[in-house]
Amino acid sequence: MSFRLSVIGFTLNKREKPTADSRKPTATKLLQTMKVTTTEQDDITVLQVTGDIDSKTAPEFERNARAATDSSKKIAIDLTEVGFMSSAGLRVLLMVYRNIRTQNGNVVLVGVSEDIQDVMSTTGFINFFSIVETVDEALVILKQD
Template sequence: MNVTSSTVDTITLIEATGSIDSKTAPDFERTALTAIQGQSEVIIDLTNVDFLSSAGLRVLLMIYRQVKAKNGKVVLVGTSEEIQDIMANTGFLAFFSLAETLDEGLTILKTA
């Protein structure tokens, strides 16, 4: 798994590639939590994530809580049907806005 963070139009973008499971979740957590410090608008691009375990869900929830504490919003981009199903079944989908593309995610945050 690979995780990168950058800024697009003052919005923090976290991009993950590969599987987010018990082995890779700590790296995802470390990179993501460092990137979102002080941020209230975050996009997490999951377009290239093929698997998300409960450990990955836990990290997403941590990100959500930290951003929400600043009255912010988190948008998930490119979430596969399988991952959306997992998130729907666990109730996690209600915490996030979903977008198909990065541009759509940016639009959601700019109009929020």
């Protein structure tokens, strides 16, 4: 997971030590962006999420996730391009899990970062999901259901 923190013109990257270049004032984008792309493969809905899921972006993630759970009971959520997920994002995942389970369906998470898995493990959420590395692996699991 990598993130940028800008305070009074100093920028630090999480996994890097500050350098002379990182201390130079920089123009940073203050608003986080997140994109959700929905595709259908047979009777499986794949949500590909790009960007951080936080309190500002979670409502968009939730809208897409609700639409997916309304139309499908087999969902793969690709989080490969998600570097950060706040409790708001975890709440959306729990909502998806509950909605899918009431339909006797299944949801598989793809490419979950180690940091997000650690948080999911601490909260117990990790026990609700199958987690795989690729969308193809998720499709194999969901086609078996």
